[in-house]
Amino acid sequence: MTTPEHQSPTPEPVSRDRVYRSPMGIVGGVLLLAIVLWLGTDALVRGEGRTQWLALAGLILLVPLVSAFTLRPAVHANEERLRIRNPLRVIVLPWGQVAALRSGYSNEVVAKSGAKYQLWAIPVSLRARKKAARRSARAAAERSAAARGERGGRGLGGLGFGAPRMDVDADGPVRAETDKVMDDLRELLEHRAGAESAQGEVIVRWAYEVAGPAIAGALLLVILLAVG
Template sequence: MTSPEHPSPTPDPTSKDRVYRSPMGIVGGVALLVIVVWLGVDALLRGEGRTQWLALAALILIVPLVTAFTLRPAVHANGDRLRIRNPLRVIVLPWGQVAALRSSYSNEVVAKSGTKYQLWAVPVSLRARKKAARRSARAAAGRGDRGGRTGASAGFGGLGFGAPRGDVDADGPMRAETDKVMDDLRELLEHGEHAESAQGEVTVRWAYEVAGPALAGAVLLVILLAIG
C-alpha cells in the first residue's frame, strides 16, 4: 500500500545505486532550456512594460516544467529497493513490494497493491526494438551460413577460420538499450525481493519544488492575461 504524502524515512541501502537516465531526454531538455531562457531573457531586457512581466511569468512557468520532464527523471536501483524520480513524484519501492516490471508501449513497475508507476527515465523506443530485432535476425542468419560451411572452414589446417566474428551477439537475441535496463531491474528484483532488507512500504513524495514555481508562474500569467 502507498503511504501518505509525507513518507517515513527509508533505511539506508546495503548496496550502491545503479542510476538510469535518458540521454536523449537530457540532450533535448538542455537544448529546449537554452532556447526558452534565451528568448525569455531577451524579452526581459528588450521588452517594455507588460511584455517584461509576461516574459517573467512564462519563464517561471516553463523552466521548472521543462526541467521536470527532461532533466529530472531518473531511476535509482540497488539490492534493496527501486527509487523512481518522475517529473512530479518520487516513488520508493522496496523489492519486497514489487509484483512485476512490465514493458510494452511504456516501461512500468507494478506494486503488489496493484498500483502502477511509469518509469519516465526509461522510455520505450519501438524504433530501437525493431533495429535490435533486425540485427539479431541478421546475426542469426550469419551464424547459420557459417554453420553450413563449418566443415570446409575447420578443415583448413584445423585452425578454425570458420569461427564466428566478434560482432555477433553470442548470448542470444540483441536487445534495445531500455530493454536491457529492464532486464537489469528484473535481475535485481529476482535477487532482492525476499531479502529482509528489501521489505517495507511503498512511499510517494510529490515534487513541490517543481509544482510550486510552476503554479506561481501559471497564476501570474493568468492574472496578466486577465487584466490585459
C-alpha cells in the first residue's frame, strides 16, 4: 500500500494568468443590463399580446450583446501565451507568434502572420493620456525647480532655508493605466518570445454562445415586425 509520503505531488501550473479587464466597461455593462432587464421584464409582465413577444425578442437580442461588449472582454497573459477574449471571438497567441503590441487610438496585438487583433479589454483613454502627460510635465518642472534650488545654495548661512523641497516622482514619466498594462505585456513578449514553451499555433474561436442567442433574438424581432 502506498503511503502519502510516496505519492507524486500534484503538478503546479507553470505560471498563473495575469487578467486585465476594463473596470469602467464592467460598471457600464452592469448598469445597461439592469436597465434592459428592468424595461424588458416590465413589458413582459404588464404588456399584452404582441408587446410581450417584442419584449422577449428584445431581451434575447440585447442581453447577450450587452454582456459581450461590456462584461465579457478580458486579456489573460502568462509566460506561455496571450489569450484575448473579445466580444465575439477568443484568440490564443503563443508569445512566439506575436510580432508586436501596438498602442494608437486602440490597443492591438499583431501576429507574425500579419493578422491584427484588438484588445477590447484594454481600451485607450485619450483623456487619461492627456492627464498623465500633464502630470509628467508637472513632475519634470518640480524636479527642475528642485535642482535649481540645490544649485543656488542652501541660503541663510547654509542652514538649509533656501528653496523649498518638493515631492517629485523619481520613477520616470507618468503613464496612463492602460499604457502601463501594454508596457507589462511588451515586457512579457520581450522575455518570452523565444522560449520553447511559448511556441505554437494561433487559435481563433468564434463565440457561438453569444452569437447564437443574439441571432435568434434578431430573427424573432424581424419576424414580429414583418408580421405587424
